[in-house]
Amino acid sequence: MRFLPHVTVATIVEDRGRFLMVEEVSNNRVVFNQPAGHLEADESLIQAAYRETLEETAWTVEITGLTGVYLFRGENGVTYQRTCFIAQPIAHQPDLPLDDGIVRAHWLTLEEIAGLGEQLRSPMVLECLTDYLNKPRYPLDLIR
Numbered sequence: 187m188r189f190l191p192h193v194t195v196a197t198i199v200e201d202r203g204r205f206l207m208v209e210e211v212s213n214n215r216v217v218f219n220q221p222a223g224h225l226e227a228d229e230s231l232i233q234a235a236y237r238e239t240l241e242e243t244a245w246t247v248e249i250t251g252l253t254g255v256y257l258f259r260g261e262n263g264v265t266y267q268r269t270c271f272i273a274q275p276i277a278h279q280p281d282l283p284l285d286d287g288i289v290r291a292h293w294l295t296l297e298e299i300a301g302l303g304e305q306l307r308s309p310m311v312l313e314c315l316t317d318y319l320n321k322p323r324y325p326l327d328l329i330r
Contacts, residue, residue: 191257191265191266191267192224192264192266192267193231193266193267193269194222194223194266194267194268194269195223195225195234195269195271196219196220196235196268196269196270196271196310197220197222197238197239197249197270198253198270198272198273198315198318199221199239199243199247200318201274201275203296204294204295205220205295205299205315206220206221206243206292207299208220208221208243208292209289209291209292210242210289210307211289216305217307218299218302218305218306219307219308220270220311220314221235221238221242221243221245221291222242222268223241223285230329231269232249232329235249236249239273240282241284241285242284242285242291243284243291244278244280244281244282244284244291245275245276245278245279245291246277246279247273247274248273248274248276249272250272250273251323251324251326252269252270252271252272252323252324252325252326252328252329253270253271253272253317253318253323254314254324255267255268255269256268256269256270258310260308266310268310269329270314270317270318272318272323296315299311299312300312
């Protein structure tokens with residue numbers, strides 16, 4: 187049987203020490219995540235990051251770099267390959283409807299995010315933030 191991980195993107199958006207986070211309903215529970223989602227047919231990873239961020243937060247952003255590529259096996263047994271991007275906020279469009287399942291977007295500090303504990307959608311949420319804050323950032327031209 188062929189291994190087929192789900193390709194996903196996430197975006198870390200920071201503004202003055204606060205991070206743009208999504209409060210959403212997943213598997214009948216409220217969880218928090220970076221703006222994130224699956225790659226769609228005929229779009230690049232960067233296009234997916236722009237789209238998912240806008241659809242889930244109503245924020246237009248400028249993608250500026252890459253934090254890393256991660257593999258994670260969820261409780262559902264599915265393996266996800268997550269490409270985590272870095273972005274700067276450009277403009278909020280509060281009249282845009284958010285994706286189904288999204289409760290709202292929040293600007294939270296690292297301490298507030300870490301304090302969410304089991305409410306984080308996956309361990310990748312804090313792992314990506316920790317890498318963003320402590321490890322090298324990579325240019326977008328790394329992706330071909």
